[in-house]
Amino acid sequence: MLSIFTDRRKFSAGTVLCWTIHFFPAVISHRRQFNGTSLAGLLTKGINMTFSPQLLGSTLLTALLLSACQPESKPASLPDSAPAQQLASADNSRTAVDWPGSYQGVIPCADCSGIKLTLQLQADQQYQLSRYYQERADEPEQTSGRFEWSDDGSSIQLDDADGSRFLVGENRLLLLDQQGQRIGGELAAQYWLDKQQDEPDDSAPAVAAGLTIAGKWQLIELMQQSVADDNQVFLQFDPAGRVSGYTGCNNLTGSYKLQDAMLSFGPLATTRKACREDTLEPQFLEVLAKVDNISIAGEVLSLNRARMAPLARFRRLEQDQAE
Template sequence: MKTYQVLFILLGLFITQACNHTKEEQTPAETVKTTTPEPKPDHHTSQISLDWKGTYTGTLPCADCDGIKTTIRLNDDMSYDAVAEYLGKKDAVFETRGYYKWEDDGQTILLSDENETRYKVGENKLIQLDKSGNVVTGSLANFYILTKQTTSTNQVTSLTSTRWKLVKLMGQDITESDAFIAFETNTNNVYGSTGCNSFNGTFKITNEFQLELSELATTMKACPDEDMAIETNFLEVLNTSDNFSVNNNTMTLNKAKMMPLAVFKATI
């Protein structure tokens, strides 16, 4: 009798363990949650690793002129200002403004101009790309490079190779005019705008600050009365001034030791 009781007890234990094992097999395994890590930004791109904001200058190749003197300023707000002067041609200075954006590679910027111009951004330089987005190779490759200009608020700006915007004329503030003057170092050419018409001529510097402007010629486009008044006085200053001064980013045209006839501020 006792033997049967022992067998029943052992059989019960065996059945209990078998049921528990079956339940364990039927319990679904926990789902392991996996997350794909976000790609880390490439810190080796020009967009991230370089100090690319600033002003770049250079002379690009030109098919029917002596070159295109180009200045581009990349601003903090993703806007740009550009000036292109077609050397050897009259009335061939063009200003453009717009916006630029970075391409996906983080190495190239695209301007919002009509040509959708692209530049590869390098260390202190912009490299203009061809229409296919490739770097130009061959003997002309270096002519497609614009070099970043170093500036300082305490640095004295040179009279030449600087664009001077008119801000005061014969004692009167000039605020609503695009009048400017520029002096080209290599050709001794002076050119600019009265705010309506363009002008050009030659200049000569003696004794470090004495200035002689000559062979001045202007276009003959009709101007509004307000612009015409500025133009008349501006041209008179150009014909009568005989010296200049440069102090940091301010330039003046003067007659003898009189008060400045015109005051300018350096731009790009």
């Protein structure tokens, strides 16, 4: 008949050892003495045992199972202070800080004079990021997508290729390393981006002398995403301050006001056709409502808001194309 002996011992160091031994009483007893010590005593002392046929007699020990418990552990003590990237406040940046807006700064660069970062954060957790490698690149790199908040609401992570992370403060962002930690060293203070006032970027090319937005412009890019070449979305401006166009589903008409590079649209009226779900119309109308300035480079018109990346780009249509 198989019997079971179970014991549990706690040692001075706090280690707990427990075991269960299955044995046949006819073969071995846990009370049997070995060199003056019982089987239980040998296990308690941590002595390795080897049973031999001579010790057990002619009958083999068919089952012997020893299982150890994990040491009883106490909860790890919490650090006295939170990590550097956390905010020591009951309110977190997500709820207590007016974070939507455009941020700009020049961070260190290994092979150029600096990287000019412009990051636009929207309340719906969409972003537009511009990276301009000064004295090395002709055009900035544009990225857009979605960002997520950290569990403690103190930082955000972009869904770009680098998984860029930023600590969010009042009117400032701090670029973090890939582990979400502050970047140290002598250049640590150069990783801040400051929130920009809601005004056009003076460095952006505005409407050059002799150029006008009068004419017909076909959409080529919307929210940093290229659109199909055969799309029919356009805007047409006349010198008298009237604008008309096509949203990809409905016609629109209204007024506009342009002073230097500052552009604003008056109320825009559209027809009421039912639109397919994949139409560009909702985004297009949203962009027109946000625009406050423009820039023209060659035959490309950019509609912008503050210093963020262009919301939409258009190419000028020749007279025969405009008809």
